[in-house]
Amino acid sequence: MAAVTFSAVTKQYKGDGPLAVDSLDLEIEDGEFMVLVGPSGCGKSTALRMIAGLEEISTGELRIGERVVNDVPPGDRDIAMVFQNYALYPHMTVRDNIGFALEVAKVPKAEIKQRTEHAAEMLGLTEYLDRLPKALSGGQRQRVAMGRAIVRSPQVFLMDEPLSNLDAKLRVQMRSEIIQLQRRLATTMVYVTHDQVEAMTMGHRVAVMRKGILQQVAPPQELYQRPANLFVAAFIGSPAMNLVNATLGGTPDRPTVSFAGHTLAIDSRAIERYPKIVDRIGGPVIVGLRPEHFVMEGDADLPADQMMQLQVDLAEAMGAEVHLHATLDVAPVELEGAPVAAEDGDEVIASITRVIARVEGIHTVMSGERVTLGVKTHLAHFFEPGTGDPLR
Amino acid sequence: MSVKRKGPKATMVRVATYGVLVLVAIVVLFPFVVAVTTSLKDNNDIFSYPPSLVPEQASTVPAAQLGLDGDPLPTFTLPDRDGTFALVGRDVPIAEFRPLDDLERVIALDPAAGEKTGATIVIDGDEEDVFLIDVDGDTIEAYRSRLTSGGEFVNVDDPTDVAIGLVNLAVPAEEFGPRPANFTEVWTDKELGRSLSNTVLVTFAVVIGQLVTSILGGYAFARIDFKGRNGLFLMYLGSVMVPFVVLIIPLFQLMLQVGWLDNLAALIIPFIFTAYGTFLMRQFFVGIPKEIEEAALLDNASRSTILWKIMVPLARPAIATLATFGFLYAWNSFFWPLVIINSGNPEGRVLALTLSTLGGRSSTDINLVFAGAVIAMTPPILVFLFAQRYFVENSASSGLK
Numbered sequence A: 001m002a003a004v005t006f007s008a009v010t011k012q013y014k015g016d017g018p019l020a021v022d023s024l025d026l027e028i029e030d031g032e033f034m035v036l037v038g039p040s041g042c043g044k045s046t047a048l049r050m051i052a053g054l055e056e057i058s059t060g061e062l063r064i065g066e067r068v069v070n071d072v073p074p075g076d077r078d079i080a081m082v083f084q085n086y087a088l089y090p091h092m093t094v095r096d097n098i099g100f101a102l103e104v105a106k107v108p109k110a111e112i113k114q115r116t117e118h119a120a121e122m123l124g125l126t127e128y129l130d131r132l133p134k135a136l137s138g139g140q141r142q143r144v145a146m147g148r149a150i151v152r153s154p155q156v157f158l159m160d161e162p163l164s165n166l167d168a169k170l171r172v173q174m175r176s177e178i179i180q181l182q183r184r185l186a187t188t189m190v191y192v193t194h195d196q197v198e199a200m201t202m203g204h205r206v207a208v209m210r211k212g213i214l215q216q217v218a219p220p221q222e223l224y225q226r227p228a229n230l231f232v233a234a235f236i237g238s239p240a241m242n243l244v245n246a247t248l249g250g251t252p253d254r255p256t257v258s259f260a261g262h263t264l265a266i267d268s269r270a271i272e273r274y275p276k277i278v279d280r281i282g283g284p285v286i287v288g289l290r291p292e293h294f295v296m297e298g299d300a301d302l303p304a305d306q307m308m309q310l311q312v313d314l315a316e317a318m319g320a321e322v323h324l325h326a327t328l329d330v331a332p333v334e335l336e337g338a339p340v341a342a343e344d345g346d347e348v349i350a351s352i353t354r355v356i357a358r359v360e361g362i363h364t365v366m367s368g369e370r371v372t373l374g375v376k377t378h379l380a381h382f383f384e385p386g387t388g389d390p391l392r
Numbered sequence B: 001m002s003v004k005r006k007g008p009k010a011t012m013v014r015v016a017t018y019g020v021l022v023l024v025a026i027v028v029l030f031p032f033v034v035a036v037t038t039s040l041k042d043n044n045d046i047f048s049y050p051p052s053l054v055p056e057q058a059s060t061v062p063a064a065q066l067g068l069d070g071d072p073l074p075t076f077t078l079p080d081r082d083g084t085f086a087l088v089g090r091d092v093p094i095a096e097f098r099p100l101d102d103l104e105r106v107i108a109l110d111p112a113a114g115e116k117t118g119a120t121i122v123i124d125g126d127e128e129d130v131f132l133i134d135v136d137g138d139t140i141e142a143y144r145s146r147l148t149s150g151g152e153f154v155n156v157d158d159p160t161d162v163a164i165g166l167v168n169l170a171v172p173a174e175e176f177g178p179r180p181a182n183f184t185e186v187w188t189d190k191e192l193g194r195s196l197s198n199t200v201l202v203t204f205a206v207v208i209g210q211l212v213t214s215i216l217g218g219y220a221f222a223r224i225d226f227k228g229r230n231g232l233f234l235m236y237l238g239s240v241m242v243p244f245v246v247l248i249i250p251l252f253q254l255m256l257q258v259g260w261l262d263n264l265a266a267l268i269i270p271f272i273f274t275a276y277g278t279f280l281m282r283q284f285f286v287g288i289p290k291e292i293e294e295a296a297l298l299d300n301a302s303r304s305t306i307l308w309k310i311m312v313p314l315a316r317p318a319i320a321t322l323a324t325f326g327f328l329y330a331w332n333s334f335f336w337p338l339v340i341i342n343s344g345n346p347e348g349r350v351l352a353l354t355l356s357t358l359g360g361r362s363s364t365d366i367n368l369v370f371a372g373a374v375i376a377m378t379p380p381i382l383v384f385l386f387a388q389r390y391f392v393e394n395s396a397s398s399g400l401k
């Protein structure tokens, strides 16, 4: 087992192309479960493949343990990788798939057999050992791919979206199995995903990347509660954080935030977290409100100056909670020229901002109804328009 | 993905489909059937009229069946008589009678048979006596046209039923009678064995050589990033466009320089490089997901382990295709051996050459020519039957997803 350390690692596929990974500094501790997350094309796979040695490092230094591995071939790095499509050897049985690395390493036959069977047992594959991959279900293939990784007892596990080909139920099950496996083996794990839930539930720490640049590395809760910038705030959470172009007002003792005809008082606890608010009174701000920061009137004891009325366009009853969709007459928040959509797939309209509130499931709200919502402004986030930096 | 349709209309369609397919199959297979049956025929049988598909020979019965000693007796069918008759004696004196009311009919009887009526009749200017003869219980008037000798026939199922008659009017009975000796004759007398072993040697060397060079070249073009790879590949591919006839003279010159004229090496070495095969293997390797190879790299497998233990087993369909085409090409190649191998050197001949000389020199032995042809075409058919199940197989993607 070993730590993995990126020091200013950069990857450029073509001599004049964009940087797939831009000067990445990241220290993955020995035995840590590190999740790499980010939108498609942000360089997660590239970073992972550089650890594997499948991509050359353009500049910078990568270490596994104490060893600089920039020029070490993949086979000598003592790492194991699980691919998104599993990449099982189609013509080999499960047994041979799992034992292949040991066979290449010329491990004695009896030991291969014993270790293969042990790995198979851990993953519940014993009865499939003599089948070919094509005779296995998706989940079983996934397990074989994991078996192939664990049988070698490598220094580091690398997994690139290993669950994305599974159906939802199996994904939940495999997710917890991978977590347990990692905790049990205590092997350093680097896990790439673009799934929110996987990122939040699996990792000790999560690294958020965007366009090749590392945005924030933190434990999941911290990522959620203290996003380092507008991008992380928008990216982490599902449904995503509501980001609204607003104006700061009021007095330094009692600041307010106004948008689309609503004015809300900012709780003093928010000022402790975002002290720069007071310097910006009278200026523009981007306020971030998570869907669960809204409550139905009467559900929580909030002062009257933290209430707002909204026309509900669509109410989605989810059982335990109801998602209220509404629109605000204010231009959507942009991040480097592109609108930050409230939810994937929502059409972007230049003059309105969509928001989602998540309230208790006991309420029956009809689409089209006007409701009064309380806003927990003490939990709100504040960002500088333009740069997207937090106001702290 | 078979979609089963139901109903009378669908059945009709299916029957019609199968009907057409069977018809086409018969047309396609007919020459092969003719070749195989002819190769088993006696040379006389080949020219017998009407021709028949099945090899036939004169049928016989054992003499013992008729209570006699000696060789098996040939059997015949007789005009005017039912049943099969064995010819038990030759040179039996017989008299030919012709009934007055049907002068074309010939009745063969014992010379002592018949009773003169005393009357006479003029036939073709000759005066002939009129006889009374018994035929099938009737007594008819006839004249004796000829005294000659013929054969004595015994009904094979009833030894008491005896007939005499002219042997040349009796139709020999024929039965299924293959002549496998054709094969041993063409094998030993016409030195087909030597040609066959030459052909096998050349073909195997060419196929193995083509597989090795195509696999190595195809893999390099597919997966190894080297400078000028794409340009080289295009050039390589372009060479497919050059027709072989253009190469004959330069290649001959080259063989002359190297000293391989009249040598089997000239049939092998120039043909173990194939741009087509390299292209085929490259396309197949390109289609194998990169991750499979990367997984093997991470398993610390060397390039050659990856190639031989992973890529090659996965490329079985392409390899089977390439091997089959290479086999057929090498096995059937005729023109180049004709150019290279001296006509006076039967030791160096390959099958195609021997067959052509066989057809030219001893074309009277058609049965042997066909036997040689059957020997020559059997291995390709077997190879095709064996390899065809690999053509459709594709296992490369089944380890994914």
Ligand SMILES: Nc1ncnc2c1ncn2[C@@H]1O[C@H](COP(=O)(O)OP(=O)(O)OP(=O)(O)O)[C@@H](O)[C@H]1O
Binding pocket: A013, A014, A020, A038, A039, A040, A041, A042, A043, A044, A045, A046, A047, A194
């Ligand atoms: N082999 C390659 N050659 C050139 N550019 C590449 C190559 N592989 C990836 N890239 C580019 O590098 C960038 C990062 O790609 P990468 O595969 O790391 O993204 P990712 O975060 O894994 O995305 P996804 O979630 O879609 O898998 C992308 O812009 C991609 O187009």
Ligand SMILES: [Mg+2]
Binding pocket: A044, A045, A046, A160
């Ligand atoms: Mg990826």
